[in-house]
Amino acid sequence: MGKLKAYKSRGEYKGEPIYPHKHKDGTYVASPSRFEVDYVYVDTEDELEALVRSGLGARMSSPDIKQAASLISANNIALTDSSSPPVVAKTVLPKLSEEVDLDFDSTTKSRKEQAFLRAHISGGRLQATCVLCENEYPLEFLVAAHIKKRSECSKSEKLDFDNIN
Structure with a gap:
């Protein structure tokens, strides 16, 4: 081995x-x-x-x-x-x-609502507070997430901005 x-x-x-x-x-x-x-x-x-x-x-x-x-x-x-x-x-x-070639092709899915959720929770500011640690971070370091698995959410739940972040 x-x-x-x-x-x-x-x-x-x-x-x-x-x-x-x-x-x-x-x-x-x-x-x-x-x-x-x-x-x-x-x-x-x-x-x-x-x-x-x-x-x-x-x-x-x-x-x-x-x-x-x-x-x-x-x-x-x-x-x-x-x-x-x-x-x-x-x-x-x-x-x-x-x-080898250091680049590779990839195909990914992205969550379209992610940028909108970040903008919503930040109120248009460039920084926002993390709900887990309560520290302030630039928006690009924060991820809007669902407590319920996103794959199990209905479309309306995915768009319920006030209750998912």
């Missing part, structure tokens, strides 16, 4: 070692969150190590455990091979830039 290793933290296999999960297409996944939209696909364990050292989590699994891969946070991943120098992001990127 490679240099990255973690252990199952709960369930039937608690304490069992897990390693970077290699997907069917040969890639590994690093991510700052469990959401697939945030996944960073890399081709080698060295690239994955660099992203883990930078603070991203990694999808990990074990060939001996028949469970789906889990996203493990960077602070729960051990680096098992200390004999070679650490792989860090700035050493991987130049090599990577020679191998």
